[in-house]
Amino acid sequence: xxxxxxxxxxxxxxxxxxxxxxxxxxxxxxxxxxxxxxxxxxxxxxxxxxxxxxxxxxxxxxxxxxxxxxxxxxxxxxxxxxxxxxxxxxxxxxxxxxxxxxxxxxxxxxxxxxxxxxxxxxxxxxxxxxxxxxxxxxxxxxxxxxxxxxxxxxxxxxxxxxxxxxxxxxxxxxxxxxxxxxxxxxxxxxxxxxxxxxxxxxxxxxxxxxxxxxxxxxxxxxxxxxxxxxxxxxxxxxxxxxxxxxxxxxxxxxxxxxxxxxxxxxxxxxxxxxxxxxxxxxxxxxxxxxxxxxxxxxxxxxxxxxxxxxxxxxxxxxxxxxxxxxxxxxxxxxxxxxxxxxxxxxxxxxxxxxxxxxxxxxxxxxxxxxxxxxxxxxxxxxxxxxxxxxxxxxxxxxxxxxxxxxxxxxxxxxxxxxxxxxxxxxxxxxxxxxxxxxxxxxxxxx
Ligand code: SF4
Ligand code: SF4
Numbered sequence: 001x002x003x004x005x006x007x008x009x010x011x012x013x014x015x016x017x018x019x020x021x022x023x024x025x026x027x028x029x030x031x032x033x034x035x036x037x038x039x040x041x042x043x044x045x046x047x048x049x050x051x052x053x054x055x056x057x058x059x060x061x062x063x064x065x066x067x068x069x070x071x072x073x074x075x076x077x078x079x080x081x082x083x084x085x086x087x088x089x090x091x092x093x094x095x096x097x098x099x100x101x102x103x104x105x106x107x108x109x110x111x112x113x114x115x116x117x118x119x120x121x122x123x124x125x126x127x128x129x130x131x132x133x134x135x136x137x138x139x140x141x142x143x144x145x146x147x148x149x150x151x152x153x154x155x156x157x158x159x160x161x162x163x164x165x166x167x168x169x170x171x172x173x174x175x176x177x178x179x180x181x182x183x184x185x186x187x188x189x190x191x192x193x194x195x196x197x198x199x200x201x202x203x204x205x206x207x208x209x210x211x212x213x214x215x216x217x218x219x220x221x222x223x224x225x226x227x228x229x230x231x232x233x234x235x236x237x238x239x240x241x242x243x244x245x246x247x248x249x250x251x252x253x254x255x256x257x258x259x260x261x262x263x264x265x266x267x268x269x270x271x272x273x274x275x276x277x278x279x280x281x282x283x284x285x286x287x288x289x290x291x292x293x294x295x296x297x298x299x300x301x302x303x304x305x306x307x308x309x310x311x312x313x314x315x316x317x318x319x320x321x322x323x324x325x326x327x328x329x330x331x332x333x334x335x336x337x338x339x340x341x342x343x344x345x346x347x348x349x350x351x352x353x354x355x356x357x358x359x360x361x362x363x364x365x366x367x368x369x370x371x372x373x374x375x376x377x378x379x380x381x382x383x384x385x386x387x388x389x390x391x392x393x394x395x396x397x398x399x400x401x402x403x404x405x406x407x408x409x410x411x412x413x414x415x416x417x418x419x420x421x422x423x424x425x426x427x428x429x430x431x432x433x434x435x436x437x438x439x440x441x442x443x444x445x446x
Contacts, residue, residue: 011154012424017144020392032139038079039115042207052086056093111354170231181428183385209306263308273344278319299326300337394421
């Protein structure tokens, strides 16, 4: 099995649906269950459901391979029931491979954040991941759909990760899910979808809730974790809420929180039994000295899902940003997460507090952009790509090419440091290395 892990490592596969954790590290273990995360719970994004439909057989076969690698008896696709064609394709593939005893489809309701790893594991296995823990602590490994597909191409064709599927949607002429070389810029994406239909416009990198508004559009380049690009009018309420300055959030937390508890009542981590109660954090910061955040360690448990501020709070406050600030303060003060409870009991009302995806769409007036974004897999030629040497969690890759050097698509250009968490980076187009420093390699097509 070491050969499989080595292939995944050398191909530079990282988590394509989240922060980019190197996949070879995640799979170099023993587990009872592997869950393929196909929940795609952020509204408007389409990548995972489309890949499940298009590559069902490849995904099922690769899941079977990975189950053998980690010794798992059971595999699941966790996917929303509403993604009907994808569900049908997966079931057909499972049946045709004779794997219906070992690989099952778990149908999720349409709620947010069904794709949060801890939520997904609890939904499917009934096991609650300890506070501050990872799914492996309850015998489970979770992989994203596109990650699984990248493993398929690595194992069967020796293909490194050089391309990314990205849903480009919102206020654009032709919303689509594009397969593009890593490192292409925003203009490249927008040209392929016929440009924007509003001006001035803002860009969210990711989904409406967890995605970040891109501050400098000229410095955006597709990475291994880019999942969606959403264009909205610059004055759209969601953009204004996301752009609210941290200082404003902190000030408002002190002055305007009415302690209604709405944020805690729908917090997905609280609903798993974690000691995270954002209304208490909002109260505490009024009294505690923020320069010493040690009394506010429950913020470590926040997943930044965005439900508290972008859905629940009637006062427009942001416990999420406050938690983000506190996490940063605590790390700077070298405070470690003390919350590691394992005996979690999700409250009985959890089921009734789940937030339907369509309510989020209504809340932010996104219905007119909740449209099909057809999958386009044509070979798209880019003139230039800018490849970050850190598209993953861990240490940046070390550049192994020089300025002026000719490179071929798929060639290793950044090597993961030995004995350190990291991932290889490969050229996503053939061309000449136009520039190279410790953080980015730019390749120009010839
Ligand atoms: S962002 Fe808010 S709702 Fe989400 S986990 Fe953090 S505190 Fe809970
Ligand atoms: S929902 Fe808003 S007002 Fe209510 S407790 Fe939470 S932060 Fe305070």
